[in-house]
Amino acid sequence: MTITPFITDHAIEVIYLISTALFILSLKWMSAPTTARHGVWAGELGMLLAIGGTLLHRGIVDYTWVASALVLGAIIGVPLGLVQMTAVPQRTALSHAFGALCVALVGTAEYYLRAPAVPKFMMAVLALEVILGSLTFTGSLMAAGKLQEILPQRPITYKGQNVVNISLLAIAIAVAAYLVIHPESTMLFPVIIAIPLLFGVLMIVPIGGADMPTVISLLNSYAGLSAAAMGFVLDSKLLIIAGALDGSSGLFLSVIMSKAMNRSFTNVLFGAFGQVQSAAASGEETRNVKSATAEEAAAILVAANSVVIVPGYGMAVAQAQHKVRELYDVLTRRGVDVKFAIHPVAGRMPGHMNVLLAEADIPYDKLLDMDAINSEFPQTDVALVIGANDVTNPAARTDPSSPIYGMPILDVDKARTVMVIKRGMSPGFAGIDNPLYYLDKTLMLFGDARAFVGDIVRQLAGEGHG
Numbered sequence: 001m002t003i004t005p006f007i008t009d010h011a012i013e014v015i016y017l018i019s020t021a022l023f024i025l026s027l028k029w030m031s032a033p034t035t036a037r038h039g040v041w042a043g044e045l046g047m048l049l050a051i052g053g054t055l056l057h058r059g060i061v062d063y064t065w066v067a068s069a070l071v072l073g074a075i076i077g078v079p080l081g082l083v084q085m086t087a088v089p090q091r092t093a094l095s096h097a098f099g100a101l102c103v104a105l106v107g108t109a110e111y112y113l114r115a116p117a118v119p120k121f122m123m124a125v126l127a128l129e130v131i132l133g134s135l136t137f138t139g140s141l142m143a144a145g146k147l148q149e150i151l152p153q154r155p156i157t158y159k160g161q162n163v164v165n166i167s168l169l170a171i172a173i174a175v176a177a178y179l180v181i182h183p184e185s186t187m188l189f190p191v192i193i194a195i196p197l198l199f200g201v202l203m204i205v206p207i208g209g210a211d212m213p214t215v216i217s218l219l220n221s222y223a224g225l226s227a228a229a230m231g232f233v234l235d236s237k238l239l240i241i242a243g244a245l246d247g248s249s250g251l252f253l254s255v256i257m258s259k260a261m262n263r264s265f266t267n268v269l270f271g272a273f274g275q276v277q278s279a280a281a282s283g284e285e286t287r288n289v290k291s292a293t294a295e296e297a298a299a300i301l302v303a304a305n306s307v308v309i310v311p312g313y314g315m316a317v318a319q320a321q322h323k324v325r326e327l328y329d330v331l332t333r334r335g336v337d338v339k340f341a342i343h344p345v346a347g348r349m350p351g352h353m354n355v356l357l358a359e360a361d362i363p364y365d366k367l368l369d370m371d372a373i374n375s376e377f378p379q380t381d382v383a384l385v386i387g388a389n390d391v392t393n394p395a396a397r398t399d400p401s402s403p404i405y406g407m408p409i410l411d412v413d414k415a416r417t418v419m420v421i422k423r424g425m426s427p428g429f430a431g432i433d434n435p436l437y438y439l440d441k442t443l444m445l446f447g448d449a450r451a452f453v454g455d456i457v458r459q460l461a462g463e464g465h466g
């Protein structure tokens, strides 16, 4: 299938320039809920132009392989795009794995095409590309496996683990440095593929499931950096810029997520978080809690002046956001002031709650970040927690022995009354008990979030409370 390109290199550069601008605008627009949709469209259009421009390149003399790759990619990509939103972190990890594999393969092919005469700078970039690509490939597969619970979520540690891991990486870097000076040593090149592949696995083994989203964001950053390195190898400014944007945004996101969990990067990577938690979870089971029915909850809500709804992962699992919108409507109509408290790591990915509540058309100005809402809890009549757990755990403030001690939380325990919708007494993602549930002011509303909120709405709408 041979097609003669009908477009000049200059025109392709212009297409690349437009797609670069669209990528930058996409990131800018995605930083606010009101413009986020435009951000997605800009990103999609930018990617379409980038792929289209590349396909018109005069270097392509035969489209057979390109067409096969497009079909294969679509066969894998379409089902990946249809996963539940709660599975997006592992889906993202798989995308990174594929991207990183591609980068490592291209780097390997470019090396063997150019060897033995590879200039020093080019060799250094190729080595960086292949090392980052390989470790990101296996690291991302491991991360996806842990999140999907195909692999055990528990961190697996042994004595001297960090020394082993760092030594392996050091060997790979030393071999890469040797190759920069002696690029003709083609026999050594597989070493800088094999060791990082192993390192990717070993790097993820000691990290608990609770830290996986942060690690995925970090792997995103590595995948971006390796793509930027590939841009140097292939002399593609677009790839350099897109890779740098990906690399830096992944890094920023990891920092934001680490801060929201009060963890340092080194703690996330070497801390084996999640190990002690299951032990802590079991001690509290005999303590008593007070529970209430939907009817009682409806009566309390309608008698309140101010209600703060705190959504979490359970709202996402139950897909309760539309029922929550109905609850917001019915309470607002009855003159109750309703706001939403958004914790930066509620759910399983950054912005998870914002996306769900935006889907249900909750007005953006009713969504308040943790820093904005925390001072309001002492004046709040009812804090209604819907499927959130860890992000409301007061042990993070009060118990220095808690694994999440120091993590900033939503101060729901300071509200006058707390109601918590969840199915049972299971812990959240961090695997620890929540003292909030045993407070005198707390009422547990046991049930699936969507069904329970629906019941409350029915009580309020049909049976004339207030």
Ligand code: NAP
Binding pocket: 210, 211, 212, 213, 214, 257, 261, 311, 312, 313, 314, 315, 317, 318, 344, 345, 346, 347, 348, 349, 350, 351, 352, 386, 387, 388, 389, 390, 391, 392, 421, 422, 423, 424, 425, 426, 427, 428, 429, 430, 447, 448, 449, 450
């Ligand atoms: P969480 O602590 O994981 O708790 C979710 C709660 O929802 C569970 O206790 C569960 O209790 C309940 N639940 C599950 N399905 C439900 C359903 N159908 N109906 C009602 N309740 C249901 O959630 P979170 O408070 O949102 O905290 C997020 C956690 O993820 C934090 O530990 C955070 O550090 C971690 N994390 C998040 C991100 C991010 O980017 N968002 C990144 C890294 C880590 P039952 O089983 O008893 O119902």
